[in-house]
Amino acid sequence: MDIQRNLTIKDFAERIGLSTASISRAFTPGSSISEATREKILTEAHILGYVPNQTARRLAQRHSKLIGLDYPGNADVLADPYLVELARGVQDAAQIAGYGLLLNTLPRPGGDDEILREWILGKAVDGVVIVVPLGFPVDSLKYFASRDIPCILITQMSSPGATVFPSIQLDLEKGAISALTHLIRLGHDKIGYITSNTCDSVHRVYLEMMRETGFLDTSLIVETESTTGGGRTAMHRLLAARIHPTAVFCRTDIIALGALRAVKEMRLRVPEDISIIGHDDLLLAELSDPALSTVRIDTAKIGRLATEQLIKRFQAKAEGTHPISHTTSTCVGTELIIRSSTGPAIASSAVQHIRRHEPMPVSVL
Amino acid sequence: MDIQRNLTIKDFAERIGLSTASISRAFTPGSSISEATREKILTEAHILGYVPNQTARRLAQRHSKLIGLDYPGNADVLADPYLVELARGVQDAAQIAGYGLLLNTLPRPGGDDEILREWILGKAVDGVVIVVPLGFPVDSLKYFASRDIPCILITQMSSPGATVFPSIQLDLEKGAISALTHLIRLGHDKIGYITSNTCDSVHRVYLEMMRETGFLDTSLIVETESTTGGGRTAMHRLLAARIHPTAVFCRTDIIALGALRAVKEMRLRVPEDISIIGHDDLLLAELSDPALSTVRIDTAKIGRLATEQLIKRFQAKAEGTHPISHTTSTCVGTELIIRSSTGPAIASSAVQHIRRHEPMPVSVL
DNA sequence: TTGTATGCGTTATCAG
DNA sequence: CTGATAACGCATACAA
Numbered sequence: 001m002d003i004q005r006n007l008t009i010k011d012f013a014e015r016i017g018l019s020t021a022s023i024s025r026a027f028t029p030g031s032s033i034s035e036a037t038r039e040k041i042l043t044e045a046h047i048l049g050y051v052p053n054q055t056a057r058r059l060a061q062r063h064s065k066l067i068g069l070d071y072p073g074n075a076d077v078l079a080d081p082y083l084v085e086l087a088r089g090v091q092d093a094a095q096i097a098g099y100g101l102l103l104n105t106l107p108r109p110g111g112d113d114e115i116l117r118e119w120i121l122g123k124a125v126d127g128v129v130i131v132v133p134l135g136f137p138v139d140s141l142k143y144f145a146s147r148d149i150p151c152i153l154i155t156q157m158s159s160p161g162a163t164v165f166p167s168i169q170l171d172l173e174k175g176a177i178s179a180l181t182h183l184i185r186l187g188h189d190k191i192g193y194i195t196s197n198t199c200d201s202v203h204r205v206y207l208e209m210m211r212e213t214g215f216l217d218t219s220l221i222v223e224t225e226s227t228t229g230g231g232r233t234a235m236h237r238l239l240a241a242r243i244h245p246t247a248v249f250c251r252t253d254i255i256a257l258g259a260l261r262a263v264k265e266m267r268l269r270v271p272e273d274i275s276i277i278g279h280d281d282l283l284l285a286e287l288s289d290p291a292l293s294t295v296r297i298d299t300a301k302i303g304r305l306a307t308e309q310l311i312k313r314f315q316a317k318a319e320g321t322h323p324i325s326h327t328t329s330t331c332v333g334t335e336l337i338i339r340s341s342t343g344p345a346i347a348s349s350a351v352q353h354i355r356r357h358e359p360m361p362v363s364v365l
Numbered sequence: 366m367d368i369q370r371n372l373t374i375k376d377f378a379e380r381i382g383l384s385t386a387s388i389s390r391a392f393t394p395g396s397s398i399s400e401a402t403r404e405k406i407l408t409e410a411h412i413l414g415y416v417p418n419q420t421a422r423r424l425a426q427r428h429s430k431l432i433g434l435d436y437p438g439n440a441d442v443l444a445d446p447y448l449v450e451l452a453r454g455v456q457d458a459a460q461i462a463g464y465g466l467l468l469n470t471l472p473r474p475g476g477d478d479e480i481l482r483e484w485i486l487g488k489a490v491d492g493v494v495i496v497v498p499l500g501f502p503v504d505s506l507k508y509f510a511s512r513d514i515p516c517i518l519i520t521q522m523s524s525p526g527a528t529v530f531p532s533i534q535l536d537l538e539k540g541a542i543s544a545l546t547h548l549i550r551l552g553h554d555k556i557g558y559i560t561s562n563t564c565d566s567v568h569r570v571y572l573e574m575m576r577e578t579g580f581l582d583t584s585l586i587v588e589t590e591s592t593t594g595g596g597r598t599a600m601h602r603l604l605a606a607r608i609h610p611t612a613v614f615c616r617t618d619i620i621a622l623g624a625l626r627a628v629k630e631m632r633l634r635v636p637e638d639i640s641i642i643g644h645d646d647l648l649l650a651e652l653s654d655p656a657l658s659t660v661r662i663d664t665a666k667i668g669r670l671a672t673e674q675l676i677k678r679f680q681a682k683a684e685g686t687h688p689i690s691h692t693t694s695t696c697v698g699t700e701l702i703i704r705s706s707t708g709p710a711i712a713s714s715a716v717q718h719i720r721r722h723e724p725m726p727v728s729v730l
Numbered sequence: 731t732t733g734t735a736t737g738c739g740t741t742a743t744c745a746g
Numbered sequence: 747c748t749g750a751t752a753a754c755g756c757a758t759a760c761a762a
Contacts, residue, residue: 006513010739020741021741025747034747055489056739056741059424059738059741059756061740078452103460106457122419123419123420373756384733385733385755389756390732402732420755421755422757424740424757427757
């Protein structure tokens with residue numbers, strides 16, 4: 001019993017003496033076909049190795065069963081643990097619903113949204129999850145809003161343009177406030193801030209709280225990219241200054257990990273000499289030494305949520321119903337996680353002048 | 366100038382007074398069309414928002430421009446940094462070549478290769494990269510070898526079944542030998558081994574070298590899953606024994622990170638009291654404290670290599686030429702990276718009896 | 731170089 | 747419930 005290499009629905013139908021329509025129906029749940037013939041077709045199919053051609057199916061059904069994940073501005077999605085977490089949530093939800101996930105990880109010649117054009121206008125995907133970095137011109141996406149490929153945005157709360165698409169909004173304010181309050185209560189008054197994003201709500205919260213408490217010192221703010229290298233360099237710069245902070249709030253755990261390393265390189269202790277707190281609560285956060293205090297945000301869940309909502313939308317569309325508003329938005333909050341990298345600011349003023357060694361040699365660049 | 370929602374090639378052709386064939390040709394590099402008309406068509410298309418329907422294209426061209434990545438046995442691809450690295454390489458190479466990547470991350474009802482069936486028999490993908498864990502019955506994949514969807518295996522050298530498909534073979538022996546030699550030269554004679562895989566070449570090398578040197582003690586071997594939790598538990602078990610190792614070789618960096626944590630929980634120092642060496646050289650390896658000595662393997666490169674070879678194969682097939690042998694296999698080796706988690710076994714015998722404190726409280730379970 | 735007509739493998743429509 | 751046939755949107759001989 002040899003298996004034909006290219007068994008089409010027509011061949012298969014002839015082989016078992018039925019019409020192509022019946023075959024098709026056997027593979028379509030909920031279609032009018034007797035259980036007996038469906039059973040027969042399915043077993044025969046398994047024996048002969050017939051599986052409906054997915055591409056043909058998608059063309060006829062006018063959907064691709066594919067979802068796109070786009071992160072405008074950040075090309076290296078799989079290099080950023082935060083985005084991997086997010087992608088994981090999206091992938092899981094997509095696959096559970098029977099959808100495949102397409103990633104956009106490389107910048108393309110012809111602009112960032114070249115692939116979005118291809119996806120949406122070319123109907124390569126049924127929907128797109130767009131992770132919008134703050135400061136990104138959401139209006140540039142308006143072009144796509146009029147097409148019939150649904151999109152959902154993952155963005156920060158009070159971000160402009162959330163009216164263009166439905167969105168999952170991250171409410172980072174409370175978490176940021178908790179983190180800073182935590183440091184202030186520990187007695188810190190020189191609180192540094194290392195960030196990869198100077199125009200988000202976390203940054204705003206930092207500025208406001210520092211102003212309110214009178215601790216604001218803009219020389220304690222360093223902008224860098226969200227890599228360990230960036231965090232390390234930034235922290236070294238903070239430590240090199242005459243007045244250096246006794247606590248540092250890092251916008252991402254990745255930055256915090258780099259900062260942690262820099263502190264160790266200067267032979268200072270965390271949290272005795274300097275407290276460090278991160279943001280995101282990556283898996284790594286718990287693993288570092290000392291374990292990182294951070295602001296937890298369930299990234300995978302956000303991805304899952306976005307995807308489920310997206311799928312719900314174009315399934316509703318397929319059924320002709322539009323029960324979900326076009327500009328629905330769901331909010332997801334954050335939560336302070338206190339581990340071991342933050343502590344009281346007792347001896348810090350003394351430390352500041354005493355501890356000044358050569359940095360340790362760094363074996364790996 | 367309104368943009369029609371569903372602009373098909375036919376509509377578009379009529380709009381600009383040309384045939385559908387010309388439109389099609391304009392979007393097909395290397396087809397016989399005058400540069401003038403192509404130019405015109407492309408600009409008009411951009412204005413009117415016409416992009417060829419990908420699905421229809423794929424059907425007509427009989428390929429999906431999609432590649433599948435399957436990891437039989439491990440469902441949680443995106444939770445394992447090692448596999449993420451691999452996926453990154455695959456994704457990059459795929460996207461550069463204009464292919465999308467489909468991941469299989471969830472176990473499916475009806476067996477592990479259910480989705481492989483769908484992919485290969487349903488021609489949902491043009492090719493599949495299969496990451497074969499050791500011990501996996503490669504023969505179960507033979508069923509797919511006869512189909513015309515090319516597969517490539519990523520597997521360990523001297524793994525059976527590499528003749529079924531072309532493969533990228535990981536040569537882990539030299540790296541393992543280097544790692545163990547490194548520990549032996551440092552004076553260690555009680556070398557533990559924590560692994561997630563008891564039937565691979567690393568394990569074999571460990572056994573052989575321990576036998577040769579007369580250091581073999583099977584009570585120093587612990588099997589666990591490749592998670593930090595697994596590594597931690599395993600290390601605690603080793604430390605609880607009467608005779609505990611002065612150095613431990615961990616099969617993965619993830620395990621090593623967990624082990625490192627366990628050592629710290631017992632208030633022992635790395636590498637003064639216990640040396641730890643990992644395997645894979647994840648990004649995290651360099652970040653840990655102390656930085657992890659490990660066996661480097663360029664995982665992303667392997668993914669890239671596999672994908673490039675896969676794409677080359679079905680492009681050759683499309684052109685009717687078969688320049689690449691069906692059982693080509695490429696070897697990729699490893700390299701020892703010495704950082705700070707390994708050191709001489711000087712005081713270890715003393716330590717063994719002196720240091721026995723209560724374990725530190727563990728804040729996070 | 732261009733246009734015409736047929737095929738890609740399935741689904742959906744409409745009779746029976 | 748089942749079968750014939752027209753879409754689905756594009757690519758590609760083939761003819762012009």
